[in-house]
Amino acid sequence: MIQTVYRLLIELTNGRWTSSILKGFARSRVSRFIVPSFARIYQLNVEEMEKGLTEYPTLHDLFIRTLKKDARVIDDARDSVVSPVDAVIEDVGPINKRSEIIVKGKTYSIEEMLGNAELLSKYLNGTYMILYLSPSHYHRIHSPVNGTVMNQWTLGSKSYPVNKLGLKYGVRTLAKNYRVITEVKTEFGHVAIVKVGAMFVNSIETTHKGSDLVKGGEMAYFTFGSTVVLLFEKNIFEIDPHIHTPKEIKVGEKIGILK
Incomplete structure (x- = not known):
């Protein structure tokens, strides 16, 4: 009960x-x-x-609890991409040339998600990954890569559920919810880290200062369970062959490589 x-x-x-x-x-x-x-x-x-x-x-x-210092091990290979959150990898796939992705049978626009047509071209024919955090998960968000923050912006005003039911029956939740987007330039190409709120206006608090990101370093936290969408520029990301969906993952575990 x-x-x-x-x-x-x-x-x-x-x-x-x-x-x-x-x-x-x-x-x-x-x-x-x-x-x-x-x-x-x-x-x-x-x-x-x-x-x-x-x-x-x-x-x-x-x-918004923090963990003991040695609670998560960060894969430190130069080309590795690690999970930015404790979460379930719900979906991964290609971004088509019309900027669309298909999640739980619904079509989402990457252009709408980013809210920036000028940035869109580099992600067309790239790869997306969706990581869902439930209330049971650790809610701090860490950088999946080493790189430099090129830009960070917020979009949306309301936040609706982004669990399985929300993704299936909601109205373009990943592209319309309140979200904080961080675009990072790595030595291999660009990665967009889209932090999507699940409840309340502004349920995302940023903690990172400066423009340099270190893989595994804290970036932000969710005040309640939510979702992170990773967008990779065309031809720079190769998913780890052991990844399947849905898959439980923890901060620092390898999810793929940059090339």
Whole structure:
């Protein structure tokens, strides 16, 4: 029963008022009383957390938790691309010449997702990867590559669910939700990291300062579960042959190579 309540409140809520109420509750001191049950229901790995459960004063603090220093190992090969998040790889495939991708039977426009026609050409015939974070996942976002930030911008105002039901039945959620887009130039080519909000306006907080990104370094965090879309320039990315969908993945694990 309690698991059903959590699903309804956290995974499926998208109304303006209900989202605002939930946001306020998650940040309130009262929410600390459900931290232990939330951790149990979603089977959080308390051993890897930087703090013990009793040290999180609110549910929000638990959501944006940091991990112990050695909790994630970052693949350090020069050409490797690593997962930026703990997540499920839901889909991977080509971006067609019309800038479209097909996810869960729905067509999304990369041009709409990026909101920048001038940048679009380099990603046509490239590759996309979608990584979905549930409430059970660690919510910090890390850089998948070494490189230089060329630009970062925000788009969208509302955020609807981006879980399997949201992707299947929502209205172009990946391209219309509130999102923060970071374009990175690597020695091999360009990668766009699209951080898509799932609940509330501005559910993404950026933490990285400066223009240089180090693979595995923290970039931002989600205040609730959401999705990261990686876009790779044409002919620069080769997916790891061990990757299949859906696949559970952790920060720092290799998802492919740049060439």
